[in-house]
Amino acid sequence: TKTPDAAYHCSLFYLYPMFIFLMGLEDKVLVFPYETDFSYVALIPQKEMALKAFTLCMRVATELPEERQIILFAYRTADYDELNVWREKDGRVSFYMSGDGSFFHLPPLTTFRTSLCLTWESRTGLAAFWVEGKRSTYQVYKPGHTIRPKGTVLLGQDPDKHLGGLEAVQSFVGEVTDLNMWDFVLSRSMIQAWHYGHKVPKGNIFDWATIDYELSGNVMVVDDD
Template identity: 55%
Template sequence: MQLSASLLILAMSTALAGSIKVTSLVFPTETSTSYVEVTPLKDLALSAFTLCMRVATELQGKREVILFAYRTQTIDELNVWRELDGRLSFYLAGEGVIFRTPELGPMETHLCVTWDSQSGASAIFVDGRKSLTKIYKKNHRIRSGGKIILGQDPDHFVGKFEPKQSFVGEMYDINMWDSVLSQSEIQDLLSRKQVQLGNVIDWNSANIRSHGQVQLVSLEV
């Protein structure tokens, strides 16, 4: 049976060494029913973005893994993947751009994706280290009216999920901006320095709805 739960994530400062509590999403098994919907703070009509998250997975071998999906009624506007061979990629309404980076694994990785329409400059950051810049989808624009899904790749607006593409593991600190952050800002995020969190998705106040077997776990970081 599919279970649903709504949660307004709140970051709470604690008295212990300045730590904070955050909510993490644990996807325990491969399924076609476990996913999370995220309501953004503003429409995703974007000509630039930075998307960051902390992620860990034990999935290895030749298997695609969806990390982030934003789909309208007609098309996948923005998908972030771990490819069959372990490379990382993202796709904007069609053919994607692929990067050879350190592979994701069971130890937490801080992952960021950046793209700017005016120049086409795109890059991936793994634990604060930047990939080479690739030129991709110059003058493209991401369209509004879609839904953000974590854990599954929707082949319809919300649905038609494939278990072999589902995410299994843990993710949190998912923030998105409508601009490209600098490398120093991304490194500050990695080290949890004071940085203005996303103006499209702010994980400290994100409105999410979980489905299936996704577990919401409170972490002190």
Template identity: 50%
Template sequence: SWYCGTILFYCISLVFNQIEPVRRTLVFTEETNNSYVELLPQKNLSMQAFTLCMQLATELASDEREIILFAYRTVDFDELNVWREADSTYILYLQGSYDGVSFHLPELNTFETNLCVTWESKSGLTAFHVDGKRSVRKMYKQGNIVQPGGRVILGQDPDSLLGSFNINQCFVGEIRDVNMWDYVLSDSMIGALHGGKLFPKGNIFDWETVKLQVNGIVQILWD
């Protein structure tokens, strides 16, 4: 009957709506000085605020070693970099500064960690979020503006626009769900993202649609 058919369609829809979308995972399998992935932004990286989120898994954090997690470089500066430093702190650097803002966070490991960084120019307030939980907020680079015209890469730290890589700073492991907004998401929204709710989509990088350029030994898996 019409009623039974409607109920069946509704049940089938519920089942399919529970299926997670297939997502890309970048796998950096070994230490190199030439393997990286460039992300092509959906709009200009001229920003007075941002939220950057990504899923990471690596075993390098068990060593006393620098690990580049995200790099945006212009011709003149490392404009926006996120590092896991050799002393186990996690640091955001803006506009070529050597005095980044550091945080003591739970270490990355072989299981996926959801890591987000937020910053806002007007107040200078900066924070890291690990698996939906926010760190203390610190003040950093109040009044600064992230400058456009650079290149965003994962896997290496460029000391020139797209080169001068150091094998001892590269990333080894898996990265996916790299999303970026040109505003600060609320704590509740970042918690919802960690819980699997993908709203709102990143307007700088949306992992579902962002174009990637792969260089060197990097595998792309569809999970």
């Protein structure tokens, strides 16, 4: 696994002094019990996130009402929201890459865990969400685009500027587990295998079992029982 360099580590400590650096979340769940403007988990990628394609998967549960906007995943560089995944106020699930987003009508997120994946590739712009191993219709979104590296990935909060500008009304409340990310689009069979808990190639950007992460605020790490 990749260890964050000293400059990054020190800058994060300066802005958010109450954090704990940890490694590996195999058989663990992140619990965000309260709405806050300060609780988050920073994920440290294993490689630079200069991406022309990706698959992002996670298992997520929440009891927040559908009319409440929720950030599910946020990756921001100094000037741009490089990759943000949201549940919108109207219940749709969306993702944004440096500008206007792409919106999908999916089964609702509930108190019961949902397996959720997102795939995108730059060559064609084809993007889709996968819920419980089933693919949404494709949308074409930002063909030719490249996600830029040297940013910060947060769970639980949406930074409106780099490592700042957090808002409680957008925070995530609920549980996240088994988050993995690859720098390519997984096949249908691989996404379905991941959904059912079968062995798949380890995420080469984020692998839940070995992931490096930093906790801040009221976030709990509990056994996945």
